[in-house]
Amino acid sequence: MEILDGRWEKEVTDWDTLLGDSALNQTAVIDGAIHSIRNMGDVAFVILRRREGLFQTVLENEKADISIHDLKEAMTVRVTGIVTEEERAPHGRELRITGIEILSSPAEPLPMAIDKWKLNTSLEAKLNLRPIALRNIQERSKFKIQEALVRAFRDYLYAHGFTEIHTPKIGARGAEGGANLFKLSYFHKPAVLAQSPQFYKQMMVGVFDRVFETGPVFRAEKHNTKRHLNEYTSLDFEMGYIDGFEEIMAMETGFLQYAMELLKKDYAKELEILKVKLPDASRIPAVRFDEAKQLVSKKYDRKIRNLFDLEPEEEALIGQYFKEEYNADFVFVTHYPSKKRPFYAMDDPADERFTLSFDLLFHGLEITTGGQRIHDYNALKAKIAARGMEEEGMEQYLDTFKHGMPPHGGLGIGLERLTMQLLGEENVRETCLFPRDLNRLEP
Amino acid sequence: MEILDGRWEKEVTDWDTLLGDSALNQTAVIDGAIHSIRNMGDVAFVILRRREGLFQTVLENEKADISIHDLKEAMTVRVTGIVTEEERAPHGRELRITGIEILSSPAEPLPMAIDKWKLNTSLEAKLNLRPIALRNIQERSKFKIQEALVRAFRDYLYAHGFTEIHTPKIGARGAEGGANLFKLSYFHKPAVLAQSPQFYKQMMVGVFDRVFETGPVFRAEKHNTKRHLNEYTSLDFEMGYIDGFEEIMAMETGFLQYAMELLKKDYAKELEILKVKLPDASRIPAVRFDEAKQLVSKKYDRKIRNLFDLEPEEEALIGQYFKEEYNADFVFVTHYPSKKRPFYAMDDPADERFTLSFDLLFHGLEITTGGQRIHDYNALKAKIAARGMEEEGMEQYLDTFKHGMPPHGGLGIGLERLTMQLLGEENVRETCLFPRDLNRLEP
Numbered sequence: 098m099e100i101l102d103g104r105w106e107k108e109v110t111d112w113d114t115l116l117g118d119s120a121l122n123q124t125a126v127i128d129g130a131i132h133s134i135r136n137m138g139d140v141a142f143v144i145l146r147r148r149e150g151l152f153q154t155v156l157e158n159e160k161a162d163i164s165i166h167d168l169k170e171a172m173t174v175r176v177t178g179i180v181t182e183e184e185r186a187p188h189g190r191e192l193r194i195t196g197i198e199i200l201s202s203p204a205e206p207l208p209m210a211i212d213k214w215k216l217n218t219s220l221e222a223k224l225n226l227r228p229i230a231l232r233n234i235q236e237r238s239k240f241k242i243q244e245a246l247v248r249a250f251r252d253y254l255y256a257h258g259f260t261e262i263h264t265p266k267i268g269a270r271g272a273e274g275g276a277n278l279f280k281l282s283y284f285h286k287p288a289v290l291a292q293s294p295q296f297y298k299q300m301m302v303g304v305f306d307r308v309f310e311t312g313p314v315f316r317a318e319k320h321n322t323k324r325h326l327n328e329y330t331s332l333d334f335e336m337g338y339i340d341g342f343e344e345i346m347a348m349e350t351g352f353l354q355y356a357m358e359l360l361k362k363d364y365a366k367e368l369e370i371l372k373v374k375l376p377d378a379s380r381i382p383a384v385r386f387d388e389a390k391q392l393v394s395k396k397y398d399r400k401i402r403n404l405f406d407l408e409p410e411e412e413a414l415i416g417q418y419f420k421e422e423y424n425a426d427f428v429f430v431t432h433y434p435s436k437k438r439p440f441y442a443m444d445d446p447a448d449e450r451f452t453l454s455f456d457l458l459f460h461g462l463e464i465t466t467g468g469q470r471i472h473d474y475n476a477l478k479a480k481i482a483a484r485g486m487e488e489e490g491m492e493q494y495l496d497t498f499k500h501g502m503p504p505h506g507g508l509g510i511g512l513e514r515l516t517m518q519l520l521g522e523e524n525v526r527e528t529c530l531f532p533r534d535l536n537r538l539e540p
Numbered sequence: 541m542e543i544l545d546g547r548w549e550k551e552v553t554d555w556d557t558l559l560g561d562s563a564l565n566q567t568a569v570i571d572g573a574i575h576s577i578r579n580m581g582d583v584a585f586v587i588l589r590r591r592e593g594l595f596q597t598v599l600e601n602e603k604a605d606i607s608i609h610d611l612k613e614a615m616t617v618r619v620t621g622i623v624t625e626e627e628r629a630p631h632g633r634e635l636r637i638t639g640i641e642i643l644s645s646p647a648e649p650l651p652m653a654i655d656k657w658k659l660n661t662s663l664e665a666k667l668n669l670r671p672i673a674l675r676n677i678q679e680r681s682k683f684k685i686q687e688a689l690v691r692a693f694r695d696y697l698y699a700h701g702f703t704e705i706h707t708p709k710i711g712a713r714g715a716e717g718g719a720n721l722f723k724l725s726y727f728h729k730p731a732v733l734a735q736s737p738q739f740y741k742q743m744m745v746g747v748f749d750r751v752f753e754t755g756p757v758f759r760a761e762k763h764n765t766k767r768h769l770n771e772y773t774s775l776d777f778e779m780g781y782i783d784g785f786e787e788i789m790a791m792e793t794g795f796l797q798y799a800m801e802l803l804k805k806d807y808a809k810e811l812e813i814l815k816v817k818l819p820d821a822s823r824i825p826a827v828r829f830d831e832a833k834q835l836v837s838k839k840y841d842r843k844i845r846n847l848f849d850l851e852p853e854e855e856a857l858i859g860q861y862f863k864e865e866y867n868a869d870f871v872f873v874t875h876y877p878s879k880k881r882p883f884y885a886m887d888d889p890a891d892e893r894f895t896l897s898f899d900l901l902f903h904g905l906e907i908t909t910g911g912q913r914i915h916d917y918n919a920l921k922a923k924i925a926a927r928g929m930e931e932e933g934m935e936q937y938l939d940t941f942k943h944g945m946p947p948h949g950g951l952g953i954g955l956e957r958l959t960m961q962l963l964g965e966e967n968v969r970e971t972c973l974f975p976r977d978l979n980r981l982e983p
Contacts, residue, residue, distance in 0.1 A: 099826040101872065103794035105787050128781045130746070130944060148701055148749035171944030173781070200781070203944035204917040228743035228940040237747050244704045251694075258591055261687045263773045263955070265974045266709065266756050267722070267733075269981045279710070281724035281733070283981055284760075290710075290724070297974065300671035300983070303573075304680050306591035312755060313709050317727075330706045338571045338616070338643070344548050351546035383542040429544065474647040493983035497671040501573060501614030501646035512706070531708045531740065538712045538726055540743070540936030 109175070112149040116188050120180045127152060127192060128175040128200065130232070133212035134168060141165040143194070144212070145176065150366065151234065153186040154178060156194045163197045170212070171203040220524055227531060227540055238367040239528055243516045245364045247311055249356035250332045250510070257348065259334060260305040264297035266290055266313065270490040279317045290315035293509055298335040299441070299470060300497045302505045309334035311512075321535045323524045324462060326513060328533040335507030342443075342453040342469040345506045346383060346429050349457060349465060353378035353427065371520060376426030376459070382419055383429035386451065389415045405434040405450075416461025431455040433468075440480050443469040443506075453506075459518040467508025474498040552618070555592040559631050563623045570595060570635060571618040571643065573675070574611060576655035584608040586637070587655070588619065593809065594677065596629040597621060599637045606640045613655070614646040663967055670974060670983055681810040682971055686959040688807045690754055692799035693775045693953070700791065702777060703748040707740035709733055709756065713933040722760045733758035736952055741778040742884070742913060743940045745948045752777040754955075764978045766967045767905060769956060771976040778950030785886075785896040785912040788949045789826060789872050792900060792908060796821035796870065814963060819869030819902070825862055826872035829894065832858045848877040848893075859904025874898040876911075883923050886912040886949075896949075902961040910951025917941040 110125040129145030129152065141156045143165075154176050156165050168174075178192035208226060209218055211233040216223065223230040231237050251261065267281070267288050279290040294310050301308045314331040339345060357375050360368060368375070384392070387404065393414040394401050402408075407430070419425040432451040435444050442452040454468025471477045477498050481488060488495060516528035526532040531540060553568040572588030572595065584599045586608075597619050599608050611617075621635035651669060652661055654676040659666065666673040674680050694704065710724070710731050722733040737753050744751040757774040782788060800818050803811060811818070827835070830847065836857040837844050845851075850873070862868040875894040878887050885895040897911025914920045920941050924931060931938060959971035969975040974983060 099786070101786070101789050101793040101824045101826055102822065103790060103797050105783075105790035107783070109781070128946070130946065148703070173944060173946035175781075200947055201915050201945060204942045207943050226936075226939070228746055228936065229943055231744075231747040240705070240748075241703060243706075247704065247706075248694075248698070251691075255691070260591070260684060261690065262683070262973060263686075263690075263756070265771055265976050267758065267771055267976055267981070279724055279726070281722055283722070283976075284762075284978055286981055288981055301674075301973070303671055304674040305683075313706070315710065319727075328708055328710055338552070338618075340548075340550070343542070343544070346544050347546060347548035350544040354546050379545065381544045383544055472644050490982075493669075493671065496669070499647045500650050500672055501616060502644060503571070503573065503616040504643055530705060530744070533708050533710055533726075535727055538710070538729055538731055539933075 112147070115152070115180065116190070121182065121190070123180055124177065124195070125180045125192060126175060126177050127154070129173070131168060131170050131172045131174060132232075134165070134170060136165055141168075142191075143168060143176075145174070146232065146234070151187050153183070153191040154194050155181075155191050156197075167199075168197070169203070169206075171207055173200040174198065175200055220526060224526060224532065224537065225540075231530075235370055238370045239516065239520055239522075240530060241364055241367040242360065242371065242373070242520060243512065243528060245360050245367075246356055246515055246519070247330070247332065247512055249359045250352055251309070251311060252359070253352045253355040254307075254309045254334055257307070257351075259307040259309045259336070260301075262294075262298065262301050262305075262308045262310050263312070264291070264294040264301075264310060266315070277317045279315050292316055293331060294333050295439075295441070295509075296491075296494045298333055298507060299502075299505065300494065302335050302337040302507075303497055303500075303502050306338060306503070307334070307336040314509075319535065323526075324514060324517075326525055326529055326532055326534060329514075329529065330512040332510040332512055332515075333507065335505060337503035337505040339469065339504055339506055342431075342455065342467070342506050343383075345467050345469070345508055346381075346431075346455055346457075349467070349508060349510075350378065350381050353381075373520060376519070377424070378427060380425075381427045381429060381457075382423055382425050383431055383455070384415075384419075385432045386430050386434065387432070389418075389428075389430050393418050405436055407433075407437075412458055412463060413461035416458050420460075426460060428458050429455045430458060438468070440484050440486060441470045441477065443471050457508075457510075459515065460521075462514060462518055464514045464518060465508050465510045467506065469504070469506035472498065472502045472504050474502075555590070558595070558623065559633070564625065564633070566623055567620065567638070568623050568635060569618060569620050570597070572616065574613050574615045574617060575675075577608070577611060577613060579608055584611075585634075586611060586619075588617070589675065589677070594630050596626070596634040597637050598624075598634050599640075610642075611640070612646070612649075614650055616643040617641065618643055663969060667969060667975065667980065668983075674973075678813055681813045682959065682963055682965075683973060684807055684810040685803065685814065685816070685963060686955065686971060688803050688810075689799055689958055689962070690773070690775065690955055692802045693795055694752070694754060695802070696795045696798040697750070697752045697777055700750070700794075702750040702752045702779070703744075705737075705741065705744050705748075705751045705753050706755070707734070707737040707744075707753060709758070720760045722758050735759055736774060737776050738882075738884070738952075739934075739937045741776055741950060742945075742948065743937065745778050745780040745950075746940055746943075746945050749781060749946070750777070750779040757952075762978065766969075767957060767960075769968055769972055769975055769977060772957075772972065773955040775953040775955055775958075776950065778948060780946035780948040782912065782947055782949055785874075785898065785910070785949050786826075788910050788912070788951055789824075789874075789898055789900075792910070792951060792953075793821065793824050796824075816963060819962070820867070821870060823868075824870045824872060824900075825866055825868050826874050826898070827858075827862075828875045829873055829877065830875070832861075832871075832873050836861050848879055850876075850880075855901055855906060856904035859901050863903075869903060871901050872898045873901060881911070883927050883929060884913045884920065886914050900951075900953075902958065903964075905957060905961055907957045907961060908951050908953045910949065912947070912949035915941065915945045915947050917945075 457465035900908035
């Protein structure tokens, strides 16, 4: 009988060892996919792609028991050779091949030149061939950056006493009311996909004080824009015993600062590959909604059409304004009109037409919506009634408040949008592995 | 204009400070929910519940500007007082109240005695009142343990070169074929909810070599057992360039060891509250499927009814056998019959009736299914044809193999089941915040 003890000795040389001093002029073993081949006649350069990056191997025709003509791109191989200094190679070294084992062989040549530094292909083509297009080094790096963001979110919140939760995506009703819901049949009962974990995370504030979730949300919105997805990853948190909604903004600011530090520390390679200039999250201005509208109206000579709404163009101008005036990459816009916020948003006692809420704009695009919520049972019921809404289907949500809830609030961050703005992409589909939109359900 | 710099000074005393030497006989401020009140006449003990645990505060009638009759359970409060040594209190100290601010007040008394150490209520009642029932200290601790498991999974895999991915939950078709799929209409196109991220994680092995995802999966299974949920959190990984399927088992063993260490280090409080005895993951035996059947048949005098199937009772007996014979909490059962595995499972070249795959049993319950996958395009097509399946809807999946894939494999772990077995619970619903089953779509 075999016993597993968690250890597994790989014949393959560890990446750090490969690049370290001790490996030089020694035999090493690498596995990877053949990213590209440059055949110079007597000698051929075979570039391997591994998760850590590219590594140059060199096949001298007379030295190995394999011919360059036996190799092709997209094969996966295990290569043995001598690690040799070579200034012109990535990492300043290469592997002079002494033996190759072919692990797998493609059935057909690649449909696009993924070995080009920049993949010169339309977004449409990239998305149709997503699993192939992402083999391009730049393309895949975007998703390492995305990993850093979600990782930073969790680590920062763990460190600040938050509990991670997993809430159901199938439910009897949505958190924001009837519109924009995907409907399904759940064992012959009508059900919907969650637009957000809003109700659940609020209910869990009564249990854990501070909670977060990183998971998919579903929006059956019919607009097909560059910044909308019908399924996206939402970074949600909710915290109790807040002193005010500004404490939520402070928590988000702290997260963003932590994320930038993590990127610098552990994702420097990808930042370099994508030539990303990290934004400044050290100081984030906060401006009232109505004030922001006035500021951009004055500076850019733009007429205010609706005092209680913010158009995408105005959002962009607010971003521009604060970049120009304060060199700010981020700006909090606070006190959104009550009409534009869901029923659970807490109105500002000083002026009930506005709420104790905020959006965070990053280079002129909304990446977060957050705010303080109503925590008093009777106030919540009154607000529901005032909106002409039904309590039906919200019984358990309301019961939670009936039995006591602390003052609380929270936010939701769209992970793909945050990544998009960080990378300066024009379309949010660039930063979603497999986007879902009005037309796209595959791959 | 306000500027956020990420800092937020709370008036409330930090938990560690509260329990530290410097706080003794000093003024401190705590906020929390009133978990219970013991009124002794002249003096009342008001136990506060915070995310970190319970803390005793004491109201002496003549000393504070508030009467005990103004307080009730489930209020949330901010309390000022003097930290005093008190051996009989939790943590050996209490707060002698000098002032109380009531932050919120419940509209009705609690429907269950959540302040009891053990919540003596049926599972059904607990689930119906989930947001209230979880305020019980034992109940909520289960989900801190669950947090540790998912956190350990991610951290262990990050450290082993895995990339985190987010794959769509709405798709055109399922990974395991037509059965057990929740169907929905996606802008008038037929769509399904993902049973697993299987196809996506495999496709991403061609990009990142090693990937993982922690997210919801949906199974429209009609059996209502103690170990099935229709929506659960799956811990999935997939890794390329494997030496064999045993390497996947080694990775899982390493994860389990890491998880136990993390639990001991950061979740000792919850382990103590729940009296959890951690299982031994240091050495995990692996036994062939057919051999395991023989062993339990012999020892427990049980007739083998079907050579190619494993009944739940047999699973439990395998667990019992390895506990009795090897004192093992976990056991890998390997080489499952090909018929019981999906088309993408790699058959054992030594005997094609079986596969290079495994389940992990934990105290006699399957918590993981994994194995090596077919990576050769033509072999995959042949297997699909041999099963009489259609390639329709799998074009992009198959294209990925057409253009080269390394040898690879992976696994999926049911988070709720893993938690259930760790805690010794009888029903998986105990370890799911908001379970979804045949009858339960709310809360």
